[in-house]
Amino acid sequence: MAGRSWSGKVALVTGSAQGIGRATAEVLKARGAKVVLADVQAEVLARTAEALNMPAFRLDVTDPDAWSAVVAEIEDDIGPIEILVNNAGIMRLGPFLANDPDRDDVQLEVNVRGVMHGMRAVLPRMRARGRGHVVNIASTAGRVGTPYAAVYSASKHAVIGVTEAVRQELIDSGVQLSYVCPTPVRTALLTGARELAWPKPIAPEDVAHGVMRCLDRGLVEVYVPRSGRLAAVLPAILPRRVYERIGRLLGVDRIFAEADHAARARYEATYAEAAGGETVG
Ligand SMILES: NC(=O)c1ccc[n+]([C@@H]2O[C@H](COP(=O)([O-])OP(=O)(O)OC[C@H]3O[C@@H](n4cnc5c(N)ncnc54)[C@H](O)[C@@H]3O)[C@@H](O)[C@H]2O)c1
Numbered sequence: 395m396a397g398r399s400w401s402g403k404v405a406l407v408t409g410s411a412q413g414i415g416r417a418t419a420e421v422l423k424a425r426g427a428k429v430v431l432a433d434v435q436a437e438v439l440a441r442t443a444e445a446l447n448m449p450a451f452r453l454d455v456t457d458p459d460a461w462s463a464v465v466a467e468i469e470d471d472i473g474p475i476e477i478l479v480n481n482a483g484i485m486r487l488g489p490f491l492a493n494d495p496d497r498d499d500v501q502l503e504v505n506v507r508g509v510m511h512g513m514r515a516v517l518p519r520m521r522a523r524g525r526g527h528v529v530n531i532a533s534t535a536g537r538v539g540t541p542y543a544a545v546y547s548a549s550k551h552a553v554i555g556v557t558e559a560v561r562q563e564l565i566d567s568g569v570q571l572s573y574v575c576p577t578p579v580r581t582a583l584l585t586g587a588r589e590l591a592w593p594k595p596i597a598p599e600d601v602a603h604g605v606m607r608c609l610d611r612g613l614v615e616v617y618v619p620r621s622g623r624l625a626a627v628l629p630a631i632l633p634r635r636v637y638e639r640i641g642r643l644l645g646v647d648r649i650f651a652e653a654d655h656a657a658r659a660r661y662e663a664t665y666a667e668a669a670g671g672e673t674v675g
Pocket residue numbers: 408409410411412413414415432433434435453454455456481482483484504508531532533534575576577578579580581582583584598665
């Protein structure tokens with residue numbers, strides 16, 4: 395396989411009990427990294443840890459103290475964290491004006507502050523060592539406003555902004571920061587969403603390989619699939635009415651508007667129940 399060796403390097407992947415995080419953990423392990431899993435869903439995490447034979451920590455990424463404790467324990471017991479993949483994330487759908495702000499804004503806690511807590515917990519250690527790589531999982535929804543997922547879209551714009559800014563602050567430190575923008579991915583997060591004719595949902599493994607492109611080649615901004623970059627490029631080069639028309643023709647305005655809300659309610663309840671609780675290794 396192409397790219398540099400990650401043999402023996404410690405990689406922490408959040409939200410790795412399932413979906414993109416789990417796939418990323420598997421690909422990193424296949425490349426020789428010592429992968430540590432972390433997730434808020436204790437039971438799913440325990441099953442994944444057993445199946446993949448990896449150490450695991452129950453971590454709610456919204457808790458900065460839990461981050462400090464987990465990072466210290468990993469570095470004491472396993473070794474310096476060379477790679478952090480800030481992948482944990484949730485999505486709530488619905489019309490912005492109709493949604494309960496308290497429930498909707500939980501996405502900012504997990505998707506934005508969770509990522510920032512992770513960066514604050516790990517980057518000072520990486521900077522002191524003069525090496526390390528943080529890869530934040532954003533989305534093409536972080537490049538274009540995504541109707542009926544407005545706060546999710548805002549959260550992913552924030553992930554891109556904070557990654558771009560901190561990357562420049564640390565440009566001479568030896569530490570790298572990247573972000574990955576997937577189009578829709580076939581995972582629990584997409585439960586009940588309408589499927590587009592194009593782009594079709596991709597596999598979590600595809601995103602895992604996007605993470606590896608950041609790590610192997612030092613790429614800052616990776617789109618999965620590569621055509622996802624159109625989400626960044628088209629609004630910059632086309633008149634607004636033209637690219638919005640293209641979006642409507644593809645049905646991107648309906649993918650979340652016409653979601654199966656019963657299925658979504660079950661997905662969203664998972665995180666209402668899982669949040670908080672004790673952090674255990
Ligand atoms: N699925 C998609 O279409 C898609 C597209 C673009 C980007 N993304 C992003 O990919 C990332 C992974 O999502 P996924 O699609 O694999 O979904 P998923 O629901 O399968 O996995 C998300 C994981 O994050 C964990 N998690 C949720 N809240 C947490 C918290 N507070 N602390 C720790 N862990 C928490 C969940 O338990 C779960 O294991 C997310 O950041 C998501 O926004 C997904």
